[in-house]
Amino acid sequence: MRYVSTRGQAPVLDFADVLLTGLAADGGLYVPETWPVMSKADIAALAGLSYPQVAERIIAPFVGDAIAPAALRAMIADAYAQFRHPAVAPLVQTGPNDWVLELFHGPTLAFKDVAMLLLARLMDHVLEERGARATIVGATSGDTGGAAIEAFRGRARTDVFILFPDGRVSDVQRRQMTTASEDNVHALALSGNFDDCQAIVKGLFNDSDFRRQVALSGVNSINWARIVAQVVYYFTSAVALGAPHRPVGFTVPTGNFGDIFAGYVAARMGLPIDRLVIATNVNDILARTLETGRYEVRSVLPTTSPSMDIQVSSNFERLLFETSGRDAGAVNRWMDGLKQSGSFTLDDATLSTIRRHFDAARTDEAECAATIKRVLDGAGYLADPHTAVGIAAARKVRIDAGVPMITLSTAHPAKFPDAVEAAAGIRPALPAWLADLHERRERFERLPAETAAVAAHIRKATRVVAEGVE
Numbered sequence: 001m002r003y004v005s006t007r008g009q010a011p012v013l014d015f016a017d018v019l020l021t022g023l024a025a026d027g028g029l030y031v032p033e034t035w036p037v038m039s040k041a042d043i044a045a046l047a048g049l050s051y052p053q054v055a056e057r058i059i060a061p062f063v064g065d066a067i068a069p070a071a072l073r074a075m076i077a078d079a080y081a082q083f084r085h086p087a088v089a090p091l092v093q094t095g096p097n098d099w100v101l102e103l104f105h106g107p108t109l110a111f112k113d114v115a116m117l118l119l120a121r122l123m124d125h126v127l128e129e130r131g132a133r134a135t136i137v138g139a140t141s142g143d144t145g146g147a148a149i150e151a152f153r154g155r156a157r158t159d160v161f162i163l164f165p166d167g168r169v170s171d172v173q174r175r176q177m178t179t180a181s182e183d184n185v186h187a188l189a190l191s192g193n194f195d196d197c198q199a200i201v202k203g204l205f206n207d208s209d210f211r212r213q214v215a216l217s218g219v220n221s222i223n224w225a226r227i228v229a230q231v232v233y234y235f236t237s238a239v240a241l242g243a244p245h246r247p248v249g250f251t252v253p254t255g256n257f258g259d260i261f262a263g264y265v266a267a268r269m270g271l272p273i274d275r276l277v278i279a280t281n282v283n284d285i286l287a288r289t290l291e292t293g294r295y296e297v298r299s300v301l302p303t304t305s306p307s308m309d310i311q312v313s314s315n316f317e318r319l320l321f322e323t324s325g326r327d328a329g330a331v332n333r334w335m336d337g338l339k340q341s342g343s344f345t346l347d348d349a350t351l352s353t354i355r356r357h358f359d360a361a362r363t364d365e366a367e368c369a370a371t372i373k374r375v376l377d378g379a380g381y382l383a384d385p386h387t388a389v390g391i392a393a394a395r396k397v398r399i400d401a402g403v404p405m406i407t408l409s410t411a412h413p414a415k416f417p418d419a420v421e422a423a424a425g426i427r428p429a430l431p432a433w434l435a436d437l438h439e440r441r442e443r444f445e446r447l448p449a450e451t452a453a454v455a456a457h458i459r460k461a462t463r464v465v466a467e468g469v470e
Ligand SMILES: Cc1ncc(COP(=O)(O)O)c(C=O)c1O
Pocket: 110, 111, 142, 143, 144, 221, 253, 254, 255, 256, 257, 258, 259, 260, 307, 308, 386, 410, 411
């Protein structure tokens, strides 16, 4: 399997190189040259398989011959053995034909663990084979950072630097990033929002000297391996509810568009997905884009679903590439517009292709709190604020009540106890393995939200030694 960049000018790479490269050299994102397709019989044959077995069938075609099948199988088995639920991603029924897909049974209580635990093993494997090391730099609005630190802590071949917006993540999220004591992890609190952190990460990738000197790698969903691991649960859950013999819908709490893009990939592979619903909080750039065709960045507003407080939604670029007929020229024009004026307008054909697959709905803070309460009272289910944004959106756009609707539950309510308590009067407790989180010692650096300051800090602290590093 080979990968091409959405901007059309970066080298074509195999899976192992894409894994270590992160952002393409032309600033674009890698996507497979062609989509692997699963027949109806292939999908039906997933019924009754364990999560790791399904993962192997879905992920292997994307890996191609870059990693030996036995090694891939072992890494998948080890990654999903870290989950506290035997199903890894169980479905819970919350209404007549409504379900939540719980993706938070990993070590850091958010869906990011599903991909990150595998990504860390894949990276280690490839680095080991090459006798190489990497410096990983990631941006987080709260969950990617904790999952990355958990997955990479103590690993010998990587140093990990996580940039998070100071004061804009929950206490639990911050502590999950700042209480790891291993020398290879570095939590950096930046005086800005998530978009500032993400722009700095992209700036570092676009600095070819820095990139080479520190052997830069990424763990945000710009990294294709993050997306591919997330495709798996669309298959496990849809098959559990009758696919491929009947279609299902998915509603996905969305920020950087990685999780829902994985759903689009599942559809391209042949999974019968009726609708993909983009659920946003008041940071609603994607809902506005679907409505008007204009992608326009506004200021980021802090909410009780902070992991979705995002305006510049990275993976939307992958969707634009696909829905424009893989027109790298158009993607370049849109991304230039975004850089220069903070906005661009889609042509009618691309917009209507997007609308054929996706709906979108925005949920404000009052609706989010009311949804947490309503679902608790009605179904006895305690949802976190991100999941509640999803459940509210599913309700708003539901077209056919006969099609099962699966809302992705992306975080455990105990990650956001203040918001959940304010909405539902119940303070969810952390699980036993995190019960002492608030007593652990924190360690992090505060830095200005400036690329040069972050680059200088990383150069000093990384253990990757390459030509040109002081
Ligand atoms: C809890 C939670 N829900 C939803 C999202 C949105 O996911 P994505 O950025 O893949 O759209 C995130 C962060 O990405 C998150 O941490």
